[in-house]
Structure formats: structure tokens, C-alpha cells
């Protein structure tokens with residue numbers, strides 16, 4: 001019997017039994033799989049502690065960090081030393097290519113789709129199996145190292161932004177569709193599978209996966225769950241949360257948890273919904289069961305042009321009020337129309353102040369009657385022109401313009417900043433008008449291209465980061481737009497998450513006691529705050545500093561917190 005080893009590394013006691021030292025505890029397990037669920041968990045006896053190269057201090061629970069904004073400042077030498085030790089231990093069970101720690105290997109991971117924030121991670125790990133993920137999380141827990149999960153890195157709020165003292169856990173190698181069952185209309189996929197790859201695999205069976213973020217050629221399904229992503233088709237078919245049936249998640253201490261099931265309802269708390277939009281803070285998603293839908297028999301799109309943005313906004317509310325649920329209802333304003341037309345040559349009317357793209361799908365009869373109704377509503381709302389795509393090529397061209405609007409805007413400005421907020425549909429016109437006023441106040445142009453049917457705005461603020469002060473002005477302008485969303489009864493995110501970008505606006509959206517509940521949920525899953533700390537939920541101190549703690553009846557919450 002071998003009784004020495006590193007924490008987290010399994011030790012064979014006899015052919016049928018393994019023990020694994022965790023922090024302060026021993027797991028007794030069956031060896032197949034070697035990192036399978038513990039059958040018994042015991043405190044580590046004093047005599048064994050040293051044999052696991054475990055300093056006795058680590059056998060006592062560590063104090064919890066002060067909150068997710070907390071990042072222990074470690075000096076460069078200490079970080080190098082930590083890196084060296086972790087790399088050594090990782091290489092006992094991972095191949096060298098799966099552990100990146102040289103500066104030039106780390107550089108590609110220093111940001112996600114929000115490159116205004118950049119940090120070099122301590123190291124990057126690229127596991128290939130669930131057992132490896134479990135092992136990595138146990139090691140991280142033992143060393144008290146934060147872990148940031150990363151899918152494809154297309155997130156727009158800095159959710160996958162690394163930590164200088166943390167590991168970046170890339171799920172890129174989890175890229176297999178494990179099972180596709182056309183009869184049950186479900187697919188079991190690994191988290192690194194690209195969103196579009198699921199629909200491509202399902203297509204020969206006449207099926208598809210409905211949520212379709214504009215980034216679907218690149219973004220991963222794991223990232224979609226962690227952000228509860230939306231897309232053009234979500235108005236009719238729901239967000240990611242409505243199209244996922246079950247998850248397999250590895251917790252911060254390396255345990256596997258199954259959440260949800262193929263049944264329409266599961267007993268207990270709805271943890272499946274909780275995991276959606278949890279931004280890598282509650283666990284690492286390692287398997288996903290998605291629902292597949294039959295491809296619609298036919299689809300058609302109408303384009304309405306308006307001579308002012310408020311009329312376009314009114315048409316959106318009127319279409320929904322008429323009882324039609326379009327498969328997609330997207331709006332663009334003039335700067336976005338001009339940029340998209342110049343880039344994609346999609347036939348958009350460049351004289352319009354706004355255009356609305358309304359797609360309907362179903363049987364040919366349903367589509368024909370809904371299109372008539374949509375055209376009538378658009379004209380009543382003041383459309384100067386309504387065009388129905390003449391054929392599939394034109395339908396494709398209309399959507400190509402919309403889907404390429406972001407890169408198109410990138411051609412007309414050195415930098416742009418995409419804001420994501422949601423408002424009640426009835427306020428669309430008013431909010432677009434007030435955004436134009438803010439644009440004048442901040443002397444920064446804005447192009448709007450968004451999921452109008454969901455009230456989900458995506459103002460793109462155009463700026464030049466090389467001009468001193470312009471980035472700061474842009475960020476402030478973005479913050480004002482989000483606060484405007486809250487003012488009219490909306491929310492500060494629709495689909496891109498909070499990440500690091502919207503921490504301050506979370507203080508505007510939620511009162512302190514609600515933020516405290518979020519912290520309690522985080523602590524229940526991750527008591528030591530090691531999973532993606534500093535993201536999504538601001539500390540109360542941060543809100544106090546931002547000056548946005550909700551004050552009720554003159555009672556200042558948390559008076560002990562220092563105000564700035």
C-alpha cells in the first residue's frame with residue numbers, strides 16, 4: 001500500500017479501493033472511474049496529513065475571501081512560485097500540451113470579446129476528460145487558486161477575463177457531440193461544441209437547435225448556458241434556458257452533479273434555471289442535453305423602412321400586440337443600416353432612419369397569412385416602405401446584413417463598444433430618442449442593431465481608444481444607457497451577462513438585500529469563492545463606493561462600510 005502523494009491524486013489501497021486526499025478530508029472511492037463519486041468522506045487523521053504533503057494549516061478550513069471582488073494581491077515572485085508548483089502537479093496527470101504557462105502561450109487568452117479589459121492568467125489548462133476537470137478543480141481548491149472557465153472566449157462582458165493569480169480552464173477540447181437522438185429530439189453534447197455545429201449535425205434529421213446568437217459560428221454551447229444566450233429565434237423559441245434539459249456540472253471541490261432530466265419537471269429546486277446565466281461562478285459545465293426542434297416547413301421575411309426611429313419602435317410593439325409571434329424581429333437604425341449595406345450589399349434602403357426585419361415561419365398557409373398581417377401593422381405604424389423577400393436569396397441577403405452588422409460597424413470606427421440592455425417593448429421609441437440625446441451630450445456616435453422583439457438593445461458606441469479620455473467617456477455613456485434601461489423598467493443585460501463590465505450597474509439594478517442573496521447562493525455552491533471571483537455580482541463595498549447602494553426610507557444600509 002502506498003500512502004504518500006499529492007492532494008487530489010488518487011492512491012490505490014487495494015484493487016477495489018482508492019483514497020483521495022482533499023483539503024482536510026479523505027475520500028474513499030471505487031477505482032472505476034478512479035475519480036468517481038466518494039463512497040465515504042472522513043476527516044484526515046493527524047498521522048496521515050504529512051504523507052499527503054499537506055501543511056497542517058491547510059487541513060483547517062481557510063477563511064472565506066471578503067467577496068467576489070476580492071483578489072489577493074500577490075507579488076510577482078510569489079506568483080511565479082505558485083505557478084511552478086501547480087504546473088508540476090498538473091503535469092503528473094496532464095500531458096505537457098494541456099498545461100500552458102509560458103508568456104507567449106498565455107497571451108491569446110488574456111481577454112474575451114471585450115478586449116478593453118485584459119489580464120494574463122497564471123496558467124491555462126486544457127483538459128480532455130471530466131475526470132481531469134475534477135482533478136484540476138481539486139488541486140485548485142487545495143492551493144486556494146481561483147479558476148475561470150472559458151468556452152470560445154466570444155463573451156462580450158468580460159466573463160472569461162482571466163485572473164493574474166488564477167487558472168484559466170479552457171473547455172476547447174470538450175468538442176464532441178456524444179449522442180444525437182432524432183426520435184427523442186435531444187442531443188447530448190460537450191460544452192466546447194460550437195452552437196452552430198449542433199444544428200449542422202441535426203439538419204440531416206430535419207431538426208435544429210433554436211437559440212442562435214449572432215456569434216453562433218464560434219461560441220460554445222457551454223458559454224451559451226453560462227450566459228443564458230439569446231439570438232434571432234429566441235423571441236419565438238426561447239432563450240438557452242428554455243432549450244436545455246439537463247447538465248452535468250463539476251463543483252468547486254471536484255464533485256460531479258447531474259442537474260435536470262429528460263422529464264418535463266424535476267424534483268427539488270430548479271437548479272437548471274439557476275445554472276443558466278451563472279457565468280462560471282457556480283460550477284464547471286461538462287455535459288449538456290439540448291432539445292432539438294423540427295425545421296419549419298417554410299420561413300419568410302418582411303423588411304419595413306421608417307423615417308424615424310420612434311415609428312419603428314411602435315411597429316415592434318404593435319406586431320406583438322396583434323398576436324403574431326415572429327421567428328425573428330430585429331431593428332437597425334440609420335448608422336447601422338449604412339454600415340451593413342456598405343459591407344454586405346444586402347439591398348437595405350439607406351435613406352431610412354430605421355428598418356425592421358420580421359421573419360415568420362410555419363406552414364406555407366400560416367406564413368402567408370402572418371405576412372399579410374405584419375405588412376398591415378407596419379404600414380399603420382408609419383412604414384414608408386414594406387418589402388417581402390422575393391426568394392431565398394433575398395431572405396438570406398436581408399439576414400446577412402443584420403448578422404454582419406457588428407463587423408460592418410467595425411469598418412467605420414476604430415473601436416466600438418457593444419452595450420446590452422433590455423427594456424419593455426413599449427418604451428423602444430422613447431429610449432432610442434433619449435439615446436440620441438445622450439449621444440450628442442457625450443459627443444460619441446451610436447449605431448443601434450438589436451433584438452427588438454425581446455426589447456433587447458445593442459447600442460454600439462463608436463469611439464477611438466487612441467484619443468485620450470475617449471474610452472472613459474464611452475464607458476460612462478454605456479453606463480448611462482444601462483441606467484436608462486433600469487429607469488424605464490428594464491434590465492442591465494439581455495443576453496451578454498454582467499461579467500466585469502456591468503458590476504456597477506448591478507448596484508443600480510438590485511438593492512443590497514437582493515445582492516446579499518446572490519452572494520449567499522454563490523457561497524452555497526462555492527464557499528471559498530474560487531470560481532470566477534470578481535464577476536457578475538458586486539460586493540456591497542463596491543456599490544457603496546459607486547454611490548449606488550439602495551437607500552430605503554432614509555436608512556443607509558451597511559453604515560459600517562466606508563463611503564468614498
Ligand SMILES: Cc1cc2nc3c(=O)[nH]c(=O)nc-3n(C[C@H](O)[C@H](O)[C@H](O)COP(=O)(O)OP(=O)(O)OC[C@H]3O[C@@H](n4cnc5c(N)ncnc54)[C@H](O)[C@@H]3O)c2cc1C
Nearest residue numbers: 151152153154155159214220222223226229230280285495
Ligand atoms: C460578434 C458577436 C456577436 C454576438 N452575438 C450574440 C447574440 O446574438 N446573443 C448572445 O447572447 N450573445 C452574443 N454574443 C456574446 C457571446 O457570443 C455569448 O455570450 C456566448 O454565449 C459566449 O460563449 P463562449 O463560448 O464564447 O463563452 P466565453 O466567452 O468563453 O465565456 C462566457 C462566460 O461563460 C463561462 N463559461 C464558459 N464555458 C463554461 C463552462 N463550460 N462552464 C461554466 N462556465 C463557463 C465563462 O467563465 C464566462 O463567464 C456575441 C459575441 C460576439 C463577439
